[in-house]
Amino acid sequence: MYPDYMAESLRKVVQTRPARLELARKPDPVYPPMNAEERRAVLEGFHPDFEASARRAVRVGPNKGEKLTTEVSELLESHSWLRSEQVNLDKPDFETDLLIVGGGGAGCNAALVAMKEHGVRSIIATKLRMGDANSMMSQGGMQAAVSRTDSPTRHYLDAIGGGHFENKPELVRALTEDGPGVVKWLEDLGVVWDKEKDGSMKTMHGGGTSRKRMLSCRDYTGAMIMRTLMDEVRNHPDMIAVKEFMPAVELIMDDKGRCAGAVLYDMESEEFFTVKAKSTLIATGGYGRLHIRGYDTTNHYGATGDGLVMAYRAGAKLMYMDSVQYHPTGVSFPEQIAGFLVTEAIRGAGGQPLNKDGELFVFPREPRDIEASAIIRECVQNGGGVPTPSGRVGVWLDSPLIDMLHGEGYTDKHFPAMYRQFIQYGIDITKLPMLIYPSLHYQNGGIEINERCETDLPGLYVAGEATGGLHGRNRLMGNSVLDYNVFGRRAGRYAGEYAKKVKLGKLSLTHLDAYEKELAGAGVKTDLVTPVLLPSYAPKDVKKRQLLRGGNTLPGASIINRLHNERSGA
Amino acid sequence: MARASAETKESTVTVSIMGKLHEVPEDATIMGAIEYAGHQIIRGAGCREGYCGACATLYRLPGDYKIYTGLACMTLVEDGMTLTQIPYVPAVKAIYDIEKLKPNVTAIQQHYPSVFRCVACGTCTRSCPQGLQVMDYVQAAKRGDIAQVMDLSFDCVVCGLCMLRCPAEIVQPLVGILAKRLYGRYLRQDSPELAERVKAVEGGAYNAEYSELMTMGREALSKLYYARDSE
Numbered sequence: 142m143y144p145d146y147m148a149e150s151l152r153k154v155v156q157t158r159p160a161r162l163e164l165a166r167k168p169d170p171v172y173p174p175m176n177a178e179e180r181r182a183v184l185e186g187f188h189p190d191f192e193a194s195a196r197r198a199v200r201v202g203p204n205k206g207e208k209l210t211t212e213v214s215e216l217l218e219s220h221s222w223l224r225s226e227q228v229n230l231d232k233p234d235f236e237t238d239l240l241i242v243g244g245g246g247a248g249c250n251a252a253l254v255a256m257k258e259h260g261v262r263s264i265i266a267t268k269l270r271m272g273d274a275n276s277m278m279s280q281g282g283m284q285a286a287v288s289r290t291d292s293p294t295r296h297y298l299d300a301i302g303g304g305h306f307e308n309k310p311e312l313v314r315a316l317t318e319d320g321p322g323v324v325k326w327l328e329d330l331g332v333v334w335d336k337e338k339d340g341s342m343k344t345m346h347g348g349g350t351s352r353k354r355m356l357s358c359r360d361y362t363g364a365m366i367m368r369t370l371m372d373e374v375r376n377h378p379d380m381i382a383v384k385e386f387m388p389a390v391e392l393i394m395d396d397k398g399r400c401a402g403a404v405l406y407d408m409e410s411e412e413f414f415t416v417k418a419k420s421t422l423i424a425t426g427g428y429g430r431l432h433i434r435g436y437d438t439t440n441h442y443g444a445t446g447d448g449l450v451m452a453y454r455a456g457a458k459l460m461y462m463d464s465v466q467y468h469p470t471g472v473s474f475p476e477q478i479a480g481f482l483v484t485e486a487i488r489g490a491g492g493q494p495l496n497k498d499g500e501l502f503v504f505p506r507e508p509r510d511i512e513a514s515a516i517i518r519e520c521v522q523n524g525g526g527v528p529t530p531s532g533r534v535g536v537w538l539d540s541p542l543i544d545m546l547h548g549e550g551y552t553d554k555h556f557p558a559m560y561r562q563f564i565q566y567g568i569d570i571t572k573l574p575m576l577i578y579p580s581l582h583y584q585n586g587g588i589e590i591n592e593r594c595e596t597d598l599p600g601l602y603v604a605g606e607a608t609g610g611l612h613g614r615n616r617l618m619g620n621s622v623l624d625y626n627v628f629g630r631r632a633g634r635y636a637g638e639y640a641k642k643v644k645l646g647k648l649s650l651t652h653l654d655a656y657e658k659e660l661a662g663a664g665v666k667t668d669l670v671t672p673v674l675l676p677s678y679a680p681k682d683v684k685k686r687q688l689l690r691g692g693n694t695l696p697g698a699s700i701i702n703r704l705h706n707e708r709s710g711a
Numbered sequence: 712m713a714r715a716s717a718e719t720k721e722s723t724v725t726v727s728i729m730g731k732l733h734e735v736p737e738d739a740t741i742m743g744a745i746e747y748a749g750h751q752i753i754r755g756a757g758c759r760e761g762y763c764g765a766c767a768t769l770y771r772l773p774g775d776y777k778i779y780t781g782l783a784c785m786t787l788v789e790d791g792m793t794l795t796q797i798p799y800v801p802a803v804k805a806i807y808d809i810e811k812l813k814p815n816v817t818a819i820q821q822h823y824p825s826v827f828r829c830v831a832c833g834t835c836t837r838s839c840p841q842g843l844q845v846m847d848y849v850q851a852a853k854r855g856d857i858a859q860v861m862d863l864s865f866d867c868v869v870c871g872l873c874m875l876r877c878p879a880e881i882v883q884p885l886v887g888i889l890a891k892r893l894y895g896r897y898l899r900q901d902s903p904e905l906a907e908r909v910k911a912v913e914g915g916a917y918n919a920e921y922s923e924l925m926t927m928g929r930e931a932l933s934k935l936y937y938a939r940d941s942e
Contacts, residue, residue: 177937273757273765287905290942293912294920301924302936310925318917321908328899331809331892333861340900351941361866364762365891368869372888375804386753408753441758442765477740477787481760557866561841562761565785675753678746687749 142567143474143576150527153499154537154574161501162545165491174504180511187514187521189434189467189579196463200663201656203458203597212433213462216446217453218660219669222390223413225650228404230393233417233648237382238640239263239633240402240418242389242448245274246363246622247424247605249370250629252381255637262380264416266405268388268443268674271374272367275426275441275606276625279363280558281486282355283626284619285320287342291352293317300620303349303508304613307461312611315592316620319627324356327626332369333358335555345489347618348469349508355619360484360558363622387414388447390672391653392421392455392601395646400455400601402648408674417648419640420600422632423448424625427584427606430676433465436581437480447672448607452588454656457596460609461586466616469494469512471580473535475566480580484559485509485618487538487575491546495537495574496525502536510615513579520578527576535576544571583621585612594632600643604632727793741768741783741794754798759784764870764884767840770794780838780872800871802882805889814893816855823886826852828879835873835883841866845873845883852886858898860890 143151164171175183185191190210198206199214209217239255241248244267255261265271286296296317301308324342328334335343335357344353358365374381389403393415402418425448429440438444453459470483488494488505494512496502496519503515516536520526526534540559543552552560552571563570587609594602605625612620660667679687723734728748735744742756757765766783773791783796805822812818819826826849835845848863864887873883911917924932 177933269753269757270763270765273763278758278760278762287902287908289904292920293908293917294924295939297921297924298932298936298939301932306929306932306936314921314925318912318921321905321912324905325909328895328905331895333865333891333895333899336900336902341902341904346942351939353942359865361762364868365865368888369892369895372804372892373809376806376808378806439760441763442752442756477738477743478760558761562785565787675751677751678743679749679751680747683747683749 143573144530147527150497150499151573153497154495154539157495157499158539158542161493161539162542165493165542165546170504171493172501172504175507175511183514183518184510187518188510189436190463190465192434195434200665201659202453203456204462209459209462210433210465212431213428213446213449215669216431216450216671216673218665219450219667219671220660221454221653221656222406222670223404223650223653225654228413228415228650230415230648230650233402234414235264235416237262237264237416237418238420239636240416240421241265241424242403242422243267243274243424243426244271244383244385245424245426245605246276246367246370246625247629247632248422249374250626251422251424251604251633251636252374253370254630254633255640256377256380258634259637259641261637261640264382264384264418265374266384266387266389266403266416268386268408268447270385271383272371273441273443274367275444276622277363277367278439278441278482279622280360280482280484281347281489282345282357282362282619283622284347284350284354284617285324285356285623286317286352286354287321287324287356288344288353291354293320295352296320296354299349299351300617301613303617304615307613309610311592312590315631316611316623316627319630320623323623323626323630326630327366327369330369330373332366335359345486346506347485347489348506348512349617355486355489357486359554360486360556366622366626388672388674389451391650392451393417394455394649394652396649397646399599399643399645401645403451417645419643419645420602420636422602422604422636423452423588423607424604424629424632425607429581431673432676433581436467437471438581439468439471439480439482440581443675445673445676446584447674448603449588450671452596452601452603455598455601455652457598457601458589459586460589461614462609464585464614465581466509466583466585467513467579468582469509469516469579470538470577472575473533473578474529474576476529476531477566478562479533481562482580482582483538483575483577484556487540487543487556487559490543490551490555492543493539494577495539496523497527498525499537508615508617516579529576533578535578537574538577539574540570541572541574583616585614585616592631593635594628595635600639602632602636604628724788724790726788726791729795735788737788739788741770741781741786741788742766744788745783745796755783755796761785762868764868767797767800767870767872768794769797780840780876782840782868782870785840797871797875800875802871802874802885804885809892809896812893814857814897816853818889818893819852819855819886822889823882825879825881826886829853829881830879832878834876834878838872838876840870840872841868843867848887849881849883852890857890857893860887861894864890
């Protein structure tokens with residue numbers, strides 16, 4: 142339940158509701174959408190990326206001198222777990238055609254397509270369980286231009302406008318043009334899409350869409366897709382070997398500068414293993430668990446940007462790593478679920494963000510960066526937020542409107558996960574609004590790829606959230622689910638094709654030594670060892686006691702980081 | 712305003728985490744309590760928002776003989792609670808070629824015959840942290856009612872608690888996944904506009920429009936974007 146002091150504000154929400162319901166029933170927008178100039182002003186004034194300390198130049202590597210998100214620069218200016226002389230590469234522990242790092246949606250798609258189209262064997266190495274990925278958590282849906290009033294080129298225009306015209310055009314074309322085919326691919330694998338009575342796809346709006354284009358599986362869209370893909374992967378144990386709790390910690394190169402596999406780390410036995418692979422796919426997802434600018438995150442436990450740092454050390458260039466996506470509607474209250482995602486589909490279905498006086502202050506379906514910035518502006522500049530007992534702030538998201546617009550039972554049927562999350566705390570979202578505030582959601586940039594998922598490094602492919610260029614500096618809702626399917630499939634196709642013809646040379650990890658030298662040369666002093674692998678949520682006093690033995694004062698130090706410090710030669 | 716982790720709170724409760732007593736904040740989730748106690752979870756945390764089923768947990772409450780089940784990320788601690796996370800529930804997934812199956816009771820019989828051991832005791836339903844009617848979908852599976860299994864198991868997060876508690880040793884979540892795939896593959900209503908659109912794309916129907924958009928300057932593209940009509 143909401144604390145008593147919020148009652149006055151809640152009363153105002155109820156008071157203004159009938160008029161707002163009327164607005165919602167009309168075809169016109171309930172609040173005027175911003176023009177280009179207004180968008181620019183709210184972004185530059187209030188988006189966290191524009192805060193003074195949000196970006197700083199990275200001192201080493203392929204993007205040296207470029208201003209990146211401060212936490213990303215820190216991540217990249219870090220030590221490897223390994224030195225080349227410590228690893229024997231003469232007899233790899235495993236050999237395969239295609240090594241896939243990451244067991245989310247992109248990785249599973251790639252393994253299946255590489256197998257089906259090229260008969261290529263793969264290993265999926267993943268940090269937690271297969272499917273422990275942001276792919277699993279997508280609630281609201283996947284964009285794909287399937288309805289008759291829509292077209293792939295219209296989807297292209299929406300995506301590229303949402304990304305402020307900075308997206309790589311060939312990637313957006315691949316995304317939007319492959320979209321309908323992906324819907325069919327998934328349906329044939331057994332994904333149960335929401336349908337109208339006549340069998341046509343149920344479509345909804347998302348932020349920045351000019352046509353209803355969001356396809357869904359209730360509010361378990363990602364889970365439905367992910368579990369279907371995982372089940373199919375598990376049906377081919379002879380072709381796809383899944384290694385869980387075995388993240389990659391560095392890429393292996395060959396003497397011709399081609400990527401040739403990776404070193405894996407077993408989270409349980411703490412052993413390192415070498416994998417020789419003809420081609421390697423990074424599908425490690427994003428970095429929400431780095432808690433950029435101290436924000437809560439909607440991301441899964443392992444989202445620590447591991448692929449970024451491995452690829453960067455090997456020489457792959459990053460793109461748009463100065464841009465972070467904050468989802469407009471993360472939970473602000475109750476405290477226990479603070480930062481959790483409230484699906485954008487709530488606004489797609491008619492939910493409205495309101496200030497403490499129960500008034501609209503922004504069009505509910507602006508692109509995400511605009512919507513999030515407008516919410517921050519309302520709280521920070523206009524004092525329109527509602528403070529929470531633990532010192533957070535939020536604005537209302539008026540969810541009871543949804544059943545009023547679409548009929549009783551609609552929320553129950555379409556948002557069962559959302560309902561469950563709140564009812565636990567005595568908040569019935571069909572009767573009470575939710576209190577929300579932006580939450581760290583998505584890594585807009587990443588490792589630069591082309592439409593074949595190729596990077597600067599031969600043999601290294603990247604797909605999904607780990608890539609940069611597709612979404613420009615702002616991704617629209619539903620384009621990441623499509624992204625991991627489209628580019629996961631493309632990665633399987635092209636990395637599979639490459640694996641059939643490449644002859645690898647002598648394996649090497651000398652790039653790690655070169656990177657260490659570059660760090661020293663640039664005067665970087667850090668005790669950070671990456672990949673981070675897991676965040677630590679132990680309280681400060683516990684952390685202090687944990688860190689006694691290694692003298693390690695890392696903010697996010699995990700057990701694993703400390704192990705590194707104890708090793709001889711580190 | 713937007714903090715990454717909750718720090719020390721005033722009021723605490725005492726919980727037993729695998730037999731060891733810890734003082735934890737009274738409003739913590741079980742997952743929060745385990746981390747507050749200083750554990751680095753490796754098996755037992757995934758999405759942390761109730762979608763992935765990684766954090767299945769068993770607990771008892773003081774003065775109560777019952778074993779309760781829950782997801783650690785979604786369940787709040789109570790004073791005197793004694794708990795353990797379940798790192799993994801052993802279960803063997805059947806291997807099948809979905810293209811060679813039919814959406815009927817034979818598929819269930821072939822791949823998950825243990826379904827027919829169900830004694831309708833309802834333990835699975837009582838142990839489901841999602842509140843699903845698990846026993847009802849097991850019964851539907853016995854009848855070969857694939858559509859009903861799909862519908863009732865739709866929100867399953869595969870935490871495995873039902874199959875851990877089931878006296879008949881049925882693997883309910885796996886049956887649900889098979890049924891959902893059979894429904895999506897064979898029992899769905901086909902979408903005519905989807906087939907048309909896929910064909911149009913394959914036939915290159917959008918090539919010219921793409922070429923035009925992709926070579927357009929930023930200003931022209933921006934103009935087109937802000938002038939576009941909306942549904």
